[in-house]
Amino acid sequence: MLNSLDDHAIMLKVKAGDVEKLGLLYHRYSRRLFGFFYRMTSDSATSEDLVQNVFMRMLKYKHSYSERGNFEAWTFHMARNVHKDHLRKNKRYTWQEDMSGWEAHLKHNDTQEAFHQKTDELEYLSRAMQALSEDKREILELTRFQKMKYEKVGDLLGITESAVKVRVHRALKALKENYLKLDGPALGSMSNQAGAD
Incomplete structure (x- = not known):
């Protein structure tokens, strides 16, 4: 039943206090967010950390999610902010070649x-x-x-x-x-x- 709910409806439940439902949104969005961060940073460990940061911010700022919100847009807005904060702290990235996953495939x-x-x-x-x-x-x-x-x-x-x-x-x-x-x-x-x- 819960799987049939759209992202927006689930986030409204999280906003109302049912924070365990955030796990379903993590399941739906963590790979996309990892891809977003990886292509911006070229670093797997950093990307994993930034994904976690996005979901921690979702919990922290769940009250700011709008009743008429778009969860995808809200998520990537947070991801952009998390990435900008990371850039400010780390100044710049170093290029790392991490092709092992592609090579195996x-x-x-x-x-x-x-x-x-x-x-x-x-x-x-x-x-x-x-x-x-x-x-x-x-x-x-x-x-x-x-x-x-x-x-x-x-x-x-x-x-x-x-x-x-x-x-x-x-x-x-x-x-x-x-x-x-x-x-x-x-x-x-x-x-x-x-x-x-």
Whole structure:
């Protein structure tokens, strides 16, 4: 029965004092939040810590959740704030290559040659992403990886939907330029995406 409740209804129960229900929201959102933080930091341990911080803040600020709220937008608003706080404390990130999870998946599904090609592409793409400015990396994370609608991202960032489209286009263009500067292997899908937006 509880699984059929939407995120908003569950968060209202948490707000009303049934804090154990936050566990269900953790189950639904922790992987997405980890992905968001990992692509912003390139560090697994840091990302895990930041996910925990988001849910601790949810408990602390549950009273601020609106009766007409959007849980997804509220969650990523908190995640952005947690990330900004982390940046302020740590000044900057160091690049770390942590490809072990991808390698295990690719080795299982591909020939040796295809495996090496894909891991090269992922490494170059990840490095190109890290070379982007913070705002460009964030806009791609929200729209491409978290697959949030442009309208929701606009609400989250306090800009219009058309401004989101412009920022995504610029970020994809910068990502492509960074990738090519690294002399990475051909990545046609990214080029097509950058041209399509």
